[in-house]
Amino acid sequence: MSSSISYKDVQKTFTGSQLVHALKKISFTIEPGELFCLLGPSGCGKTTLLRCTAGLETLTGGRIFYDDTDVTTIPPFRRNIGMVFQSFALYPHMNVFENVAYGLRVRGTDEATMKRKVAEIMDLVGLPDVLKRNPSPTALSGGQQQRVAVARALVYDPQILLLDEPLANLDAKLRRHMRAEIRRIQKVTNITTIFVTHDQEEAMAIGDRLAIMKDGIIEQIGSSDEIYHNPNNAFVSNFIGKMNFFEGTIMTHKDGQYTVKLDMNNYALSFSPKVAPGLATKEGQRIKVGFRPEHLRIKGEVTEGEVLGRVRIIQHLGQVVRYEVALEAQGNERVIEVDMLGKVQGVAESDQVTIEFPEQVGFIFAEGGEE
Numbered sequence: 001m002s003s004s005i006s007y008k009d010v011q012k013t014f015t016g017s018q019l020v021h022a023l024k025k026i027s028f029t030i031e032p033g034e035l036f037c038l039l040g041p042s043g044c045g046k047t048t049l050l051r052c053t054a055g056l057e058t059l060t061g062g063r064i065f066y067d068d069t070d071v072t073t074i075p076p077f078r079r080n081i082g083m084v085f086q087s088f089a090l091y092p093h094m095n096v097f098e099n100v101a102y103g104l105r106v107r108g109t110d111e112a113t114m115k116r117k118v119a120e121i122m123d124l125v126g127l128p129d130v131l132k133r134n135p136s137p138t139a140l141s142g143g144q145q146q147r148v149a150v151a152r153a154l155v156y157d158p159q160i161l162l163l164d165e166p167l168a169n170l171d172a173k174l175r176r177h178m179r180a181e182i183r184r185i186q187k188v189t190n191i192t193t194i195f196v197t198h199d200q201e202e203a204m205a206i207g208d209r210l211a212i213m214k215d216g217i218i219e220q221i222g223s224s225d226e227i228y229h230n231p232n233n234a235f236v237s238n239f240i241g242k243m244n245f246f247e248g249t250i251m252t253h254k255d256g257q258y259t260v261k262l263d264m265n266n267y268a269l270s271f272s273p274k275v276a277p278g279l280a281t282k283e284g285q286r287i288k289v290g291f292r293p294e295h296l297r298i299k300g301e302v303t304e305g306e307v308l309g310r311v312r313i314i315q316h317l318g319q320v321v322r323y324e325v326a327l328e329a330q331g332n333e334r335v336i337e338v339d340m341l342g343k344v345q346g347v348a349e350s351d352q353v354t355i356e357f358p359e360q361v362g363f364i365f366a367e368g369g370e371e
């Protein structure tokens with residue numbers, strides 16, 4: 001049976017040579033059977049939250065529940081958790097069978113059951129032949145070792161599976177393959193799973209839902225679609241996908257239609273954006289406007305009074321052609337990205353272009369705020 005995981009005001013402070021508030025009053029719930037991604041930059045507290053979930057760290061404050069059971073003070077060996085650590089070290093002096101069987105052996109499982117369960121789980125992770133050969137894990141490829149690490153964590157039917165950047169040591173192609181494999185295995189077993197990564201593409205691809213973390217705080221929780229289309233703030237918007245920002249001042253707004261004077265060339269932008277939740281907008285207010293690369297357009301004709309830039313690099317990315325365009329803003333250069341569905345005729349690198357802003361898209365965020 002898979003269970004839910006609930007965090008209630010979870011805090012973790014490390015006291016050492018300096019005080020680190022690694023988790024600051026975190027509260028949310030992961031549903032039973034969910035594949036949940038924790039995503040955030042290095043040092044934001046992902047591993048700490050995972051270790052707290054497993055009972056490997058003592059909380060400074062707050063409580064953690066598996067279903068309705070308060071597990072806050074239950075030691076890790078009394079919890080039924082499977083874990084793959086950031087460096088998924090297998091035991092090099094044990095063969096593959098013994099590595100996978102380890103969790104069953106320490107639980108006193110009989111030989112016959114142990115053999116059956118190891119065989120089942122090695123089938124599930126796609127390595128029945130490796131089990132037949134049964135070498136030392138040092139004789140396996142990175143991807144195979146990774147599968148063995150997942151098998152080792154799953155073999156004793158844990159209530160919860162915790163994966164801390166399990167694909168970090170693999171090359172890009174294998175990573176993409178293994179993330180699909182992990183999703184497949186998770187859906188077959190239906191074990192509530194937390195998958196930690198700092199790779200946004202990986203999190204968006206694998207997770208049923210994601211939490212975006214920064215500095216010990218959860219900035220937003222939702223499906224990748226929800227977060228991509230309705231980011232709470234500038235940081236989240238630029239962490240899940242790319243966002244181009246423009247500073248400006250609200251001139252007028254009525255019925256969701258805004259006119260913003262951009263600092264860039266004093267350009268008067270009229271559009272109907274999504275406004276960040278909780279942001280009260282009024283005339284004269286300084287704000288930050290955001291556009292995704294696929295929302296902006298460029299054209300070769302240069303029109304005075306509009307937002308102008310110079311093409312730095314043109315990249316063909318398969319489905320789109322990406323234009324990196326440098327804008328002149330009060331002497332500061334700012335580079336934006338514009339994705340066009342095809343190459344724009346007559347526009348080459350180092351040409352001057354006009355940026356076009358469609359009316360039906362775009363975002364308004366609070367002024368300042370980290371990008």
Ligand SMILES: Nc1ncnc2c1ncn2[C@@H]1O[C@H](COP(=O)(O)OP(=O)(O)OP(=O)(O)O)[C@@H](O)[C@H]1O
Pocket residue numbers: 014015016020021022040041042043044045046047048049198
């Ligand atoms: N045992 C510890 N003692 C002191 N500080 C710690 C300890 N463990 C973590 N920290 C600090 O807590 C913060 C969060 O660390 P954590 O390892 O959770 O980050 P992370 O999000 O997993 O980062 P990464 O993506 O680099 O793995 C960091 O500032 C880190 O230096």
Ligand SMILES: [Mg+2]
Pocket residue numbers: 046047048086164
């Ligand atoms: Mg970590």
